[in-house]
Amino acid sequence: MPEVVVYMVEGRSAEQKRNLLKGVTQALVDNLGVPADAVTVSLMETPKHLKSKGGVPFSER
Amino acid sequence: MPEVVVYMVEGRSAEQKRNLLKGVTQALVDNLGVPADAVTVSLMETPKHLKSKGGVPFSER
Amino acid sequence: MPEVVVYMVEGRSAEQKRNLLKGVTQALVDNLGVPADAVTVSLMETPKHLKSKGGVPFSER
Amino acid sequence: MPEVVVYMVEGRSAEQKRNLLKGVTQALVDNLGVPADAVTVSLMETPKHLKSKGGVPFSER
Amino acid sequence: MPEVVVYMVEGRSAEQKRNLLKGVTQALVDNLGVPADAVTVSLMETPKHLKSKGGVPFSER
Amino acid sequence: MPEVVVYMVEGRSAEQKRNLLKGVTQALVDNLGVPADAVTVSLMETPKHLKSKGGVPFSER
Numbered sequence: 001m002p003e004v005v006v007y008m009v010e011g012r013s014a015e016q017k018r019n020l021l022k023g024v025t026q027a028l029v030d031n032l033g034v035p036a037d038a039v040t041v042s043l044m045e046t047p048k049h050l051k052s053k054g055g056v057p058f059s060e061r
Numbered sequence: 062m063p064e065v066v067v068y069m070v071e072g073r074s075a076e077q078k079r080n081l082l083k084g085v086t087q088a089l090v091d092n093l094g095v096p097a098d099a100v101t102v103s104l105m106e107t108p109k110h111l112k113s114k115g116g117v118p119f120s121e122r
Numbered sequence: 123m124p125e126v127v128v129y130m131v132e133g134r135s136a137e138q139k140r141n142l143l144k145g146v147t148q149a150l151v152d153n154l155g156v157p158a159d160a161v162t163v164s165l166m167e168t169p170k171h172l173k174s175k176g177g178v179p180f181s182e183r
Numbered sequence: 184m185p186e187v188v189v190y191m192v193e194g195r196s197a198e199q200k201r202n203l204l205k206g207v208t209q210a211l212v213d214n215l216g217v218p219a220d221a222v223t224v225s226l227m228e229t230p231k232h233l234k235s236k237g238g239v240p241f242s243e244r
Numbered sequence: 245m246p247e248v249v250v251y252m253v254e255g256r257s258a259e260q261k262r263n264l265l266k267g268v269t270q271a272l273v274d275n276l277g278v279p280a281d282a283v284t285v286s287l288m289e290t291p292k293h294l295k296s297k298g299g300v301p302f303s304e305r
Numbered sequence: 306m307p308e309v310v311v312y313m314v315e316g317r318s319a320e321q322k323r324n325l326l327k328g329v330t331q332a333l334v335d336n337l338g339v340p341a342d343a344v345t346v347s348l349m350e351t352p353k354h355l356k357s358k359g360g361v362p363f364s365e366r
Contacts, residue, residue: 023271025116088145
């Protein structure tokens with residue numbers, strides 16, 4: 001029952017996110033030998049002003 | 062000071078969530094012998110299209 | 123498929139932790155109406171010198 | 184590449200959050216000797232009714 | 245700078261874990277269009293007696 | 306009651322980690338106006354072979 005949490009900034013399309021859920025799941029199936037239904041993935045979208053790199057919010061980079 | 066994070070999809074009632082915060086806290090008090098005020102619980106509600114099982118978003122299951 | 127992560131310091135007995143897994147699971151079953159098998163709980167035990175309250179490690183409190 | 188996640192309730196000003204991102208990053212730079220650009224910080228703001236202390240939501244404390 | 249955290253029980257081989265790090269990274273590159281070097285992945289291995297499904301530790305399932 | 310989780314690879318000295326706990330706490334006190342005792346910080350040290358950047362484990366970079 002691996003669970004995956006992806007921390008990312010907002011701004012991806014619905015299709016990108018849908019495909020990401022599928023792709024990450026498949027990576028676990030392929031490499032751990034677990035059935036797909038045992039894998040949950042949560043995408044945690046953070047608004048750009050609430051996430052930083054180098055101390056600078058992504059809204060200002 | 063245990064901290065609990067619950068990852069769940071959106072769609073529960075306000076009362077369910079209020080009771081869940083209380084019930085999880087009580088489980089820690091009962092089993093770890095900590096005072097209730099030492100326990101924090103955060104409910105991370107993920108929109109259904111951002112969480113998947115088996116690679117399929119909960120919005121489509 | 124709610125997933126629960128509990129962040130706690132090391133030092134609890136095997137029995138406390140076993141009961142905690144059961145108790146937290148039951149709190150979700152009772153309050154969200156999900157089947158027990160849909161609930162996963164992970165206990166993340168942090169060594170006392172790697173967790174602090176008030177900036178002071180639990181190993182020194 | 185340390186990553187930091189801060190779990191907090193909603194209600195801080197934009198300036199507080201901006202400064203927090205900078206201050207936490209600086210704490211890692213100062214104490215781990217990593218370059219600022221290697222540090223990411225995510226602020227996870229939880230609505231007050233979804234986070235509790237002592238089993239009581241912050242919206243009611 | 246998406247960051248990924250995978251919560252899993254102990255017991256996978258070194259090669260499985262190495263391939264998993266690569267496979268999850270590739271899933272983000274493919275689906276979000278980010279460079280590989282922007283992606284960090286952390287595998288959080290939980291001992292089997294500290295993680296449960298249905299309230300039963302994986303050490304007893 | 307903000308809680309902070311820092312995901313980092315192993316290999317820092319005891320003193321670095323002790324100072325990091327203090328420094329991160331102070332950053333929250335300074336910028337959110339919370340008392341130090343309301344702040345908990347957990348350092349999650351990941352072995353270098355279990356964390357990657359660009360799909361390559363830190364043990365091989």
